[in-house]
Amino acid sequence: MYTQFNKFRVGVFTFLTMLLMVSCSKDDINEEELNLTEDATEVNAKAHGLKTPASVMYIEVNDNAMENAAAYTLPNGKPMIDIAVIFAANVNYKNASRTHVLSMNENVKRVLRNKNTTIKPLQRKGIKVLLSILGNHQAVGIANFPSRNMARKFARQVANVVRNNGLDGVDLDDEFAKYGTIGGRPAINSRSFIWLLQELRAAMPSNKIITYYRIGESTSQMTSGGKRAGQFLDYAFQPFYGSYTNISVPGLGKGKLAAAAVDVTRTAASTARSFAQRTKNDRYGAFVMYNLDGVNRESYLNGISQGLYGKKTKLTGTLKN
Template sequence: MKKILYIMSLSFLFFSCTQEMTLPSKDASELEIASSDGVTLLNKINPSAETTLIDREGEYDFVFTSNKPAASESYLTLASRTELTNLVTEYNRHLLTTEYAILPETNLEVNAVKIEAGKSTADVKLTIKNFDKLAFGFYLVPFKVNFEGKTAIHMVKVFKDGAYSALSPNSKKAMPTLASNCVLRTEPMKMIGYIETNDWDIRNLANFVLKGSKKPVFDYIVIFAANMNYDPIKKRRYLHFNDKLEPFVKDAVRYTKPLKDRGIKLIVDILPNHQGVGFYNFQSYNEALDFVKELKMWADKLGIDGFDIDEEYANYSVLPSLPTKGNQSVFYFMRAFKDIMPDKLLTLYDYGHSLSSFSEDEDTKKKVNDFIDLNWSDYNITSGPRAGISNHKYGNLSVEGNLRSYYFSSPTVYGPTLRSRAQSNVTNCYGNFMIFNIRGTEIKPNNSGVSTAAQSLSYITQVFYGEDAEFNGKYYVGQNGL
């Protein structure tokens, strides 16, 4: 398979116009909040926040604190524009990106701050303005102040996004009108989009919205992929993010915010990696539990909403000491997953496994349907859910958008096929439709502002929701530079 000028309101505030990864013990927060000699600059509403993330115009309150009172009447001074620009450059370097830009001077105002003799704290007000004139993207305000030779810094991130109306339990997409005989259908059709992160950026899928309602087209976005690797020294499997995913690991909020704001769930595909471990050779429930605890650590750290079982490329012969255990091994994993993360999604890609409607956990006698939240077929498969998954959790006729000039590059040619496949899922009372890896070259709007992928997706969204799709927001360049 898947083959924010700092404009000073008072003149006395000085402004100068002239590889293998494991869970890090420290991350970008080292650059986001810093103090020197006992001074801090914190968000007044949320003083424990490592950064302040802003996505609208308004006033924001901060508190400067020193562990020593001012010897005489003093003023906070802001670092020079040059120094602030250098901080943005260093921040980008630390996070392996060039995406953060310094907020333009016309979009920010900071009040002047006087600290009276004998005082050690002061309120600082930061105002974001002219937000409607900002281009889409992420901006950085390295909020750095100096006081009696001491320095405090707090990173403020400003995010300007495209237009959307978020999904929620009280705000859903429309139900399909086709095949109203599906009496058990209680939810709108769900759209699942995988992204090959070695090439493309997951956020682009979030910017597909329905033209009228502005609801997101995709309900779930799947990162393809993190790997199930094996540590021969510790003799345990672990989750591995390759170098292309390192920016996500270092600064997950930049990737997850556009999704979470829209109500989209983020799932990480777990793909074996030719190292002799996969979903079929967990030797016991406890071994599966150990791996799932690591998954939970990553989910909590990065804001992941679920994980996808993708049984490929295990190469079990590499580790004869861990023989395969049949379907019971998969049940060990599924049971451990729901025991540790009952609030997280567990999904299943129908490929490489031998689970069926007859399969059951030998300990609990539960079936696959008791553990799996969503399931979709391999490409072009028309048959129903072979693992006994309920129809409302299932989707067939999955589409590979990975190939050049395939499905999403020529809407008039391939659109009817996409529409037919969408109609098939509705007619058969299935609940979802999976698309793997739409190429960024088809997603990116052309000089006329038209996304051919959006045109193609419209053949699907018209069937599911009665609306066309559009690309609305910033296009994010992928790891391949396109």
């Protein structure tokens, strides 16, 4: 929640908010649309209302429906899934201004435009909805902001979309950037990732979640200027589906990490159950899943929830293809 403002600041906030509201139908969000910032502090899973370990589901919205994340529940009526990630918006490059820009394809835009049916019903059940930010083969991403000012401008674009669409935060994914493949694009540098994390925390309210899909060039940028990536992250995830791998992120303990990652359409159910039990036994704080579709996955998710929580998962909602 935003902190309390005095009467003058409330008036300024209201005025600026009216100016800053924009449609999400644009491919490139104007980097100047958000100029309000707020300090943030780390909050734990309990403060976010998440289970321990938190169950995380990436949903490929080019093919699948976000609504399916709310269809599976535990015996207490709470959702099996804690965090549903919209996969994915992109980091593109605007040649005219030589800046990174946030871009969204039609399927991501559709989810955001229809948030009353795609996002809010999940949130009402207690599921946090994040937007994944992903490279897009344009030689730019989270690892090559040439200056802190450039990182700040991009962070404000992201924060604007989070705020205007009532999202609970963002996930950062350094795949598919293809750094160095296009002439004239910024070079990778050792400070880019920390800059972005700092600016995202400054641009978003303190209750917003930032997660990190631990892959790509940014994995070598997790410390800079005396700052550690974990100071600004809520969770970081092992990125290779079908595997269980111990990972480290400076500043994050096991309670904020996921060693397990499964594709619910490809990873064997027995493997997923085993990974879930290992996650619990090893005291990791999250379990990552990908590719929830419109097929009944009750049995598969039940195996995971039994390992994570000792509780059954039931299909209680209507699936959407």
